[in-house]
Amino acid sequence: MFKKLFFSFILLFAGSSVLADSIAPASFSTTLTKGQSTTIRKVVTINDEATTSLVDVMFVLDNTGSMGAALTSLRTNIDAAMVQTASLGNVRWGVGHFEDVNPGWGSGIDQAWTLALQPTDDQAAVGAAVNFPLGFGGDTPESNLIGLQSAATEVNWRPGSARFIVYVTDAPGHDPDTTPGYPGPTLQQTIDSLIAANIKVLAFTNTDFQAVEQAQLIADATNGNLDTSGLIDWGGRVAANVTVAASTYTTVSLGLNNPAGVGVIFAPVNHPAGPYDRSVTRTFEFDVTFTAVDSGQYDFTIDALVDGGVVATENDSITVPAEPVVSTVKAVPTVGMFAMAAGSLGIFGMSGFLARRRKNK
Template identity: 30%
Template sequence: MGFTAVPRGRVRGVTVAAVTAMVTVVAAPAWAAPGVDPGTVDRAADPGTAIPISKVVSTPAIPPKPDVVLLVDTTGSMGPAIENVRSNLQQVINSVRTAQPGAEFAVASYRDEEDGPELFQVRQNLTADAIDLQNAVDGLLADGGGDFPEAWVNALFEVSDGAIAYRSGSSRIVVLVGDAPSHDPSAGHTLAQATAALQADHARVLAVDVAGEGGGLDADGQATAVATATGGQVVDSAPDTVTAAILNGLRDLDVTVTPTVTSCDAGLSVSFDAPSRTQQSGTDVPFAETITVAGDAPQGAVLHCTVDFRLNGLPGGPEFVEHITVRVNDVTPPTVVVDDRTVEATGPAGAVIDYPASATDNVDGPLTPTCVPPPGSTFPLGATTVTCTATDAAGNTGSDTAVMRVVDTTAPTTRCVPTNNPSGDNTPGSYNPDGFYELTATDVVDTDVEVYIGDAADPSVTFGPFPAGTKIKLVQAPGAQSRVRDGTGDVDYKVTLRGDAVITGVDDSGNRSTATCLVAPPPK
């Protein structure tokens, strides 16, 4: 507005006394501890399970890496407001840097379309130098202007059309300070064009609506329109509380927190109950985080994920990066292998079986199983169950069983051994002077083999069983009846057969073998 006006009696926004209070507030510890909590998660979990985490993102009172452009109306009515900015600029700079030490500022000014070179000027591009910034603000003079509307629509367009060299990845905030609406279009640029240019630059407008006779920035709703479209806001101020309003407005800007998974090992994933949340800067933003371990995640592995909690789409710094470590539990027992075996008995006690057994774990690799009975044991005749077990480092135990069978399929050794006449002579007239035999049968397992006597001339004839070692006097009488009678002395039995004696040894397993007692023919 082109003339110096006396401020109205009502004050919108904050008072002059609030400046000191605002500086104190922005320096409070809540500003100094932004970040994500917990920032580190280190858990152990089974495959196929989920880990719930309650996540809180404490947002900074000022957006990260701020590039703040002070765009000030320097028409004649703005003298008191400019003086307020001039007097308190260092407080604004220090307060913002308390929250964000990397903050940079720029100073630009605008007037009306008839003000020639003063239509729009960049007084100081973005810098961290507080002295240069103060010099730029000190150079702002209230003058000029004509009708009530000014040309701040054009100024917003110029700011986002290359006049300000924003830093890469910065939070861009244009603080528009004025007391009157804008021509639309102004200097050939419309509010829609200015809004589009701001959006393309990802810049938000904080409109400080200074009370005065010009009706204020938002007299026609223009400030609300551009602030809403860019994610900013409109704050009211009296001419002597502009800096307090700026600080208040910077703190009241909304911040959108977006959890972004930047890296995750295979077998691990992270999800949230909401893709993003928008709240006032400086507040705590809650998220329910779920870390999921895939069912096929490699057991025993250590998996990692990194989540960046971005603020308005920008990295907030290392404090807003979560590091996740999940140690995948080994829940799979070792694989134990022992096979059935069948061996031949080697003695009455059975047989020694030195069977193989192995164990392999998915994490620990080869293991040595423990078996009962152990390999190399003597196993009795019949079936014996062997159980082998192995335990891995995680305490998982695997087992396998096998049946060790000891069998007896070997027939005894049966013999009919001729012996001398125990009386030392032969009976006259005998057809078989050498018919004395010992029936023997030995077996590797059975110590008491049974012996049977059969008649080669009559397969239906079988006598016995007799114990091995039995001594007989065998008489062959082709016309006689086969029979067995008790013997005398060393002769256990007198056996009369029609043909040769067939001796059969049978062990406990039913294995049998035969021998023939050949009788000498009678003399001619």
């Protein structure tokens, strides 16, 4: 019993205290008979600043010939950007870049996508990863959409993290819908992949009309942001853009990690969409209904989610006792048997008495 209580305490501390935001009550336990339900109110508190969030940031960088000055701006500012965003919590950075597809669209030596570094908190590794040689690109549109979709599907995004792609380009991406035969995803397919991976795109581009138009569509669809202030000094704005994006949110909901033996329903499923920000502390209430489905002991967690990222976790324990076994075999009526036996003996005794009387006559 002591070990179980100690373990429960550790779970409560790890689940509810590690993150700055919270769920109250931090734990709940009860016993329900099969088919029985109970409803409790859970309150999610989103604090006025993100200090212990899980944040994954992935650079998806245009590495073609015209991007030399833009990439120099990143290399000059990357260390400062990582230091300035450290207060958000557990932040990891990754690096990838694109040029174009060969043969047919690239310069002959280009790569459609290069995953240079999976997200890491090793700042030296990130600084080294952004120092890659400049490519070429061939024609003006590049393999932007291949890079974005590849980042959505190939990067090791941490479960429960707030996910951002810092997308930097001065040209639009080839779209098979407008470039027949191009071997890459369409704009819509790219957007669908980003949404499915719960990624917000923070785009930086210049004044190229087609690049701006395409980047705006991607940023809007993913609840991200587009910065068109120029690429010469964009590296100095990375930290501010990531911080703002990590401190604003649209949806607050609950996420479930429970076994099938207990049914769980949230009301509401999501609170009305924002936008919200962390300028003030906000609370969101949910009614959580637990229903016992099968007998057993069920220990599980419920997460508080901000735009799909985990910001707090609480612990639940539901006990569903086994139902008593009802026998289908009928018991032998012992008393009835003795009565029958006694009655039988009485009948046989009377028959003998009558037989003797007839004989004596």
